[in-house]
Amino acid sequence: MTQYKDLSKEQLLKIKDELVAAYESYKAQGLSLDMSRGKPGKDQLDLSNEINNVLVADSDYKCENGMDVRNYGILDGIPEAKRLFAELLEVEDKNVIVFGSSSLNIMYDYIAQCMIFGAGGKPWASQEIKFLCPAPGYDRHFGILEHFGIKMITVPMKDDGPDMDMIDELIKDENVKGIFCVPKYTNPEGLTFSDEVVRRFAAMKPAAKDFRVIWDNAYIIHDINDTPDELLNIFEAAKEYGSEDMFIEVTSTSKISFPGAGISALAASDNNIASIKKRMTIQIIGHDKINQLRHARYFKNVDGIREHMKKHAEIVRPKFEAVLNAFSNELDGLGIANWKNPNGGYFISLYVMPGTAKEVGRLCKEAGVVLTSVGATYPYGIDPDNSNIRIAPTFPDVEELNKAVEILCVCIKLAAVNYLLGE
């Protein structure tokens, strides 16, 4: 197959005519398809419905330590919920705090705490501070940093994690106070940090003594096929270097049970747990403990979660395959796009012809297909190459998804042809 860039103007114009015709016919169908956010589909939500049967009116509401979960008390989570997350994160129970439904909220609150009180040093709000942002990355991480007026420095993502040489240079600046990461099945790349990258994180020697790595392990157990990635335990690695205080790990059951009603957790060193609990003592009496007990009794242990995640994979895998097959069939060899092929997570990271991503987004939108805002995967919403598009294949059903990807491929081609034609 000839790459688009090697086609003559006449050939391009001919292809364009066909693409425009196809595009207009899609547009005429008045479709409404959404591949914008990493939302589970309805059938995935149904997998967890039984959680709502675990505690009913006449259930035993006592958690393992004898406390009634309906009443006040237990700041850091009921014992069985702490243990569940401790198993999942491979840390000790004492290094876990269980929160409400949102790990985003945990991260926001932690940064807010550092802004007001610092992380052992001066309050961050009293300084001009910077964070490193592996990109493409998760837009809501960038959102938190921008919200707090923290300057973002882009660090390119390689196939095994962020560019660690660049990071080691940048952290010589003591105003660089931290970095946000999704270490496993990264958002949106779907890649996992190699053991070497994890060890280099653990070995970092930032000039700032209050440097913090927000280790957002959102997809810790979210495999989609039989060749799952393995991520080295950051706290194990950190132990060797005595750098445990540098890491704040979070996760949640948002994409295990319910995004709208899960439970979340933070893992950290003894020092960090103590300082976070000190803040929480003032902030809250305790997060929803009935929901913690529901989750703990339903999943029982990490094996229970693992079995449950296999059911998610059965539903999610065909959707990833639908997108990847369509890309392969429609775009391979044209020299106008490439993409990642992840073993887990919620996204497919697509790179269209540099300079055309925004146009692809616009064309899709007009044809009724909503994509993640182009640029959202970069700090300040600006993709310097105007090339990356995050595809979230889980929410639509397979039929809708096939249609959406069909349209997306037409838009990718049309934008490329127009770009090459200088239009």
Added chain:
Amino acid sequence: MTQYKDLSKEQLLKIKDELVAAYESYKAQGLSLDMSRGKPGKDQLDLSNEINNVLVADSDYKCENGMDVRNYGILDGIPEAKRLFAELLEVEDKNVIVFGSSSLNIMYDYIAQCMIFGAGGKPWASQEIKFLCPAPGYDRHFGILEHFGIKMITVPMKDDGPDMDMIDELIKDENVKGIFCVPKYTNPEGLTFSDEVVRRFAAMKPAAKDFRVIWDNAYIIHDINDTPDELLNIFEAAKEYGSEDMFIEVTSTSKISFPGAGISALAASDNNIASIKKRMTIQIIGHDKINQLRHARYFKNVDGIREHMKKHAEIVRPKFEAVLNAFSNELDGLGIANWKNPNGGYFISLYVMPGTAKEVGRLCKEAGVVLTSVGATYPYGIDPDNSNIRIAPTFPDVEELNKAVEILCVCIKLAAVNYLLGE
């Protein structure tokens, strides 16, 4: 009956002997009784168990606007939960945001937001600011202020609310940025702000343009007898003065459904709702919506809540009566204690002989009766009169409570006798 202060030394010594004997016999029983926190008793928790039957595995999980509550989405609460709180707070739905289980967390986050971003003016963290603290008051309000380094100025509580003349003077200082209040069945006094006091709040003209009143309406519908207090709607009052932006109202179902798994809400002006939502967009995707739907479907409307609260009152009233009757029988006429007789809320505010409250707390503790830390009802934990004790009668059962109050009365007398004897 002769007041203790009018007794001779010999008479006091004789009484002391009897009291010491009684006290030692209690101590020997190795009791463990808790009147320290406003926690519902087990029978109260049982009243709400049916909430956990509202949503089971095969339920309809769509809220009124068609959204699936199990999935991501809806930042400010599902429509039926917003309406439920709007009815309760007598405001419009658009002026309500529904949160997770904790209204304390709402207040903490709001103050944190003001610290970092201000409330229309400069960030509070960049200034030496002060808050007014009606006292005796709620220790967790004082806790938030102390945590953020906000200077607390005590304002005495009168029988119809805080001393408004003093407040009107103090707010001439533009560093005075706000005040925390429990306007109905105040913690611990159990009194309710009069219409005049509410109107004076609405009419306040603070020098600080970013002055905020945190109107913690925790006991909005928590009557315990047939002569409930009525609180004027602060937003109705504020409308007359165009001062709606000054008020942040919060409430929760913590003492309606479950302290450990309720839902909470904030009511505010359009301007404040917009600025809080702007922050929340970054902080969270949405609070637990399944729990919102459980509550909304169970209670249906404010009448549903009102009926439910009557059942709480049936359980709580005898406990309040037990304490009040014991006080009346044991302490009336001795000139060593007085107390409030509330129509609702969770507390009885007891004033023992000035200078003896800490000793009463110590004596109780040694006899196995835990009271709220003496002083906790004042800023910085210091009761200048060393007199106020907050009694929380709801958690123990009536039998335990009778025993605890019996012991408390002995301790009050013993401390008073010792004080008068100069010991």
